[in-house]
Amino acid sequence: MADLAIHTENLTKVYRGDLGKRPIVALDGLNCDVERGEVFAFIGPNGAGKTTTIKLLTRLLRPTNGRIFILGVENKSHNSMERVGYLPELPNMYGYLSGREFLDFIARIFKLDFKERKRRVSQLLERVGLEKSSDVAIRNYSRGMLQRLGLAQALINDPELLILDEPMSGLDPIGRKDFRDLILQLRDQGKTIFFSSHILSDAEMIADRVGILNKGRLINIGKLDDLTSSHITSVDVTFRVESDALSRVDTKKYKTVIRDQNVMVRLNDSKEVNELVKSIERWGGQIISVIPQRKSLEEIFMTEVGR
C-alpha cells in the first residue's frame, strides 16, 4: 500500500436527504488504486460521484463507510494533506487579496519560512503565467486566471500527489493546451496526478490510466491502451496489386475500396487478418499497412455509461 498514491477501500458516501426526502448514495463501495507517478483520469457524467470522491480524498467530506489511504497514510488527520495539492472545480479565492498575497497566505498555512515563501510564490506565479497580474486583486481575475492561480496554490507545497477536480473546465482551447502541457511536465517530475474530467479528449491525451464512474460506482478501470485495445472495432488492411491482378481480388467476400492499384479492405473481425494476408500473397499483392481501428475513449464511455 505504501507504494500507492491513493488507495480506497469500500469507500461509500451517503448524503442525508432533506426533510422528507430519501438519502442519496453519491458513492457506493469505491475500491480504487492509483500508483505513484501516474496520471489517472476519473471520468463520468455529471452526478457520477467524481467530486464527492475528490472531496472525500481531500478530507472535505467524511466517508459514510470505507477507508482512504493517501501516499500510504490513512487520511484521518490533517497531516495527511502535507504532501497533497488540490485544485477544486471552478476554484474561488479571496477577492480582496492579490494573487501574490493569496499564495503567500497558503504558503503560511504550510508553515514555510519567509525566504522560502517568497521564492516559491514568485516561481509559481511565473510558472502559471501570472507574474504580470500578481499584484492585481483576485476579484479582477478572469476565469482562466483563477484556474491558473488555483493550480499555483495547489503546487505551493511541492506536492507528491496532485488532485485536480475538472481542471480543464472553464478554459479556452489555448488555456486547456497550456494546462495539459503543465500536467505532463509535472508527471515528468515524478508527481502523481489524479484528475476528474468530463472532457474525454483531455483524458485521452494525458492519462496513463482511466477509471469510469457512473451512478456512484466504478464501472471500468485500466490503462488507456488496454481499455481502448480491448475494444478493436475493425482492422483496415491496405495492399497494392498490379493492374492486371486487380480482377483476382475477391470483392464479394471483402468490403473493399480500390483507388488506382491500392486496395483497402476493412475487416470487422480481426481473426480474418491471417486469411486475408494469405489471399493477398496468392493475388500477388504487397501489403502496405494493417491498422486495427480502436474504439475511442468516448465510444467506450458511451457504451459503459449507457448500459
Next chain:
Amino acid sequence: MRVCTVALNTFKESIRNRVLLNILIFAVGLILLSLVIGDWSIYQQVKVIKDFGLSAMSIFGLLIAIFIGIRLVVQELEQRTIYIIASKPIRRWEIVIGKYLGLSLTLAVNVIIMTLVLLCTNYITEGIIDFGLLPAVVLIYIEILLIVGFSLFFSSFAAPTLSAVLTLAVFVIGHLSGFLRDYIEVYPDRGYHWLLKIIYYIAPNLEALNLKMAVVENLKQPPHALLYGIVYGTAYLLVVLIVTAAVFHRRDLK
C-alpha cells in the same frame, strides 16, 4: 501559528472590504450626535452623552456581531473559498477560531476608536476624561465577543436567517435572565416551569456584563463586578467556541 495566519487574513478582509471603515463612520457619527442630543437635555447633558455613547457602542457591536459573525463561515461556504483552505494541513478548529479571532480584532479596533471618541466628547462637555467608563467598555466588548461566538455557533449548523433569529433570542433572553429567575421564583407551580429553568441555566446572564448604568450614574458597583464579568464572560465564551469547533469539525463541506 495557523490560527494567527487565518486571523490576520480575516482582519485584512474587514479592512480591505471597508467593513470596519463603514461601521466606524456610522458609529462615531452617532456618538457625536449625542453632543447634540445632550444639548437638548437640561442639566443631564453629561449623563446623556455617556449613556448614548455606551449604548451606541453596545448596539453597533451587537449588529456587527450578529451580521458579520454569521457571514464569517457561511460566506466561505457560499463562495467556495473554504475548499482550498480546509483541504490544506490545517485543523478545522484552527480555521473557525482563526476567523473568530480576526473578527474579534476588528471589533477591538472598533471599540477602541469609539471609546476614544466617547472620551473626547466627554472631555469637551465635562472638561475631564472619565476613565470610570472603561470597566463598562471592557464588559461591552466581552458581551460582543460572546454574541459573535453564538452567531458563529448557530451558523455552523443553521441557515443564516435562523442563526440571526437565534442569536438575537440569546441576546434578549440573556438580558432578561434576572426577570426569568424572578418569574420562576414567583410562579413555581406553572407547567412549563422546567423549560424556563433549562433556559435560565443554559442562556448566558448578559446583565452580569452590563455596567453601563452603574458607571453613568456613578452608582456603587458590586465588589469585583468587572473581574466577575471578565471571568464569567470568558468562561462562557470558551464553552461556546469549543462546541462550535466540534460542530464544524464534523461538518461535511459539500
